[in-house]
Amino acid sequence: MKTLLLLYMGDETVTASAGTEKVLTNMANAMLARGYRVLVATNDDPGAVPYFPFDAGVECLYLDVHPEKIPLWIKIKREVNRVIPLMDRPVEAYWASLSVEKLRKRLSPTEIDCIIAYNHEAIQVADRWAGHTIPIIAMMHNSIQAVMGKCNRRGLDEKAKADVVQVLMPSYVAEARQYLRHTPVVWIPNVVEPVLESERAQMGHSKSTYKMITVGRIDADQKQTHILIEAFASLAGRYPDWNLWIWGEIREKDYYNQLIQFVDRQGLTERIHFAGTTKAIQEELRQADIFAFPSAFEGFPLALTEAMATGLPSVGFKSADAVRDLIVDGKNGVLCDEGVTSFADGLERLMKDQILRQTLGQQALADMKPYYPDVVWQQWQDLIESQIKKTSQI
Structure with missing residues (x-):
């Protein structure tokens, strides 16, 4: 041996x-x-x-x-x-x-x-x-x-x-x-672990509320959590049936407190949720409708690929290493130029179109098989x- x-x-x-x-x-x-x-x-x-x-x-x-x-x-x-x-x-x-x-x-x-x-x-x-x-x-x-x-x-x-x-x-x-x-x-x-059909996102169902999710540590430099929060805040008034769930550990307390204060000022404490960490993330992905991933760079983002294997369409930056290799714009997700405004536009592209979310999510799932x-x-x-x-x- x-x-x-x-x-x-x-x-x-x-x-x-x-x-x-x-x-x-x-x-x-x-x-x-x-x-x-x-x-x-x-x-x-x-x-x-x-x-x-x-x-x-x-x-x-x-x-x-x-x-x-x-x-x-x-x-x-x-x-x-x-x-x-x-x-x-x-x-x-x-x-x-x-x-x-x-x-x-x-x-x-x-x-x-x-x-x-x-x-x-x-x-x-x-x-x-x-x-x-x-x-x-x-x-x-x-x-x-x-x-x-x-x-x-x-x-x-x-x-x-x-x-x-x-x-x-x-x-x-x-x-x-x-x-x-x-x-x-x-x-x-x-x-990338294959996901059983029963544990995949149900993109074809109409819902009373829809869930946007991200998974990754709350971090300013690489994960850029603030960009997602600011982008969602700019869309929240037009899409009252959408909520944002942020899963990840807190390493920078000052940065986290700044995010909490921003969410409070925007009146979104009931719609933007800092959820911490969980070992049952697959259940959270299954219930989601969009995976938002504003990272500046990655090596091979497990959170993103797990979301794609669940059948979720994703939004990321075309400048981000690895993200731009995994997300193909208009095929299995949406790639954006840098900045809050562009990221918000990418999110809205999916938020307003359920058929597009379903189509891109199905392709995302298929694209994970080589892994x-x-x-x-x-x-x-x-x-x-x-x-x-x-x-x-x-």
């Missing part, structure tokens, strides 16, 4: 409810089902409870790495690096060194056939822990600009220590190669086996 080590390091945690954590759990469970021994190593506390549960048989190594006090010399390095960026993120590198020490006490590289690194710190840990004795597959969970655009040469050199880099969209392959000229880059998308689990996990298994074989021949 071959053994895979999935590394998710730094200050990331399996207790979070975001997309990367879901991908981690899904991959661990899928590879276990395909006959691999699967180990997952993170810096979590030993008593951590994953938000997305691992199947029995997945072995979790929680290394308990939480440095409360960063050494002075690391802080000095960080400040120097801000002025002259010659080092690769000193604080993160320090975390990685602590993780390597803990991992060495728990696991021998001789037990592992392939490492899958889930973030930048994980690549550092894998390289320092195993050297070049085990193939390292590095995953890029966001757009290439977001992952590599702000890296200095040292940071890119760290990423290049992987044997192969996996990206989420076909257009990212050439873009990644501009940063990593000598590292193989492959495209494998995230998995179904059997297809994607086979691509991953082929990549893993090719890397193991290549290393064994060296």
Whole structure:
């Protein structure tokens, strides 16, 4: 039996409810089902409870790495690096060194056939822990600009220590190669689970009230929640039978409070709902009529693809990485120019036309089939086996 080590390091945690954590759990469970021994190593506390549960048989190594006090010399390095960026993120590198020490006490590289690194710190840990004795597959969970655009040469050199880099969209392959000229880059998308017909959106039914929904953390820079709220507010008077539901965790309290105050000033507290997080998001999607997704950029947006697999038409920005690849304007959703006004126009295009919503939603569902689990996990298994074989021949 071959053994895979999935590394998710730094200050990331399996207790979070975001997309990367879901991908981690899904991959661990899928590879276990395909006959691999699967180990997952993170810096979590030993008593951590994953938000997305691992199947029995997945072995979790929680290394308990939480440095409360960063050494002075690391802080000095960080400040120097801000002025002259010659080092690769000193604080993160320090975390990685602590993780390597803990991992060495728990696991021998001789037990592992392939490492899958889930973030930048994980690549550092894998390289320092195993050297070049085990193939390292590095995953890029966001757009290439977001992952590599702000890296200095040292940071890119760290990423290049992987044997192969996996990206989420076909257009990212050439873009990644501009940063990593000598590292193989492959495209494998995230998995989109098929949705049973009974759990899909009922787009052909007339309703007394209609639901617009978004799923994602409440965030100003990437998710741009304010754009959706302002766009909906501009339409609310003309469409009194529509309500907006916002599902996602709150990370920026000040920003969230500003949104609450805006909603209150608009008199929309009964129509714009901040719903928090839920593990039953499929039921919420099933009841919805439009999926609104105002992100500035994405890697491979699970929330969007889950909505599309449910049969929902979506509205997004044509400037947003990945979003513009998944939404085809007028075919399975609506793409807009940047800004509140354009986004509101895109929403209204669907709000006023039930037949269009139904037509686009049906096509969205069909367009998700290439991302179904059997297809994607086979691509991953082929990549893993090719890397193991290549290393064994060296």
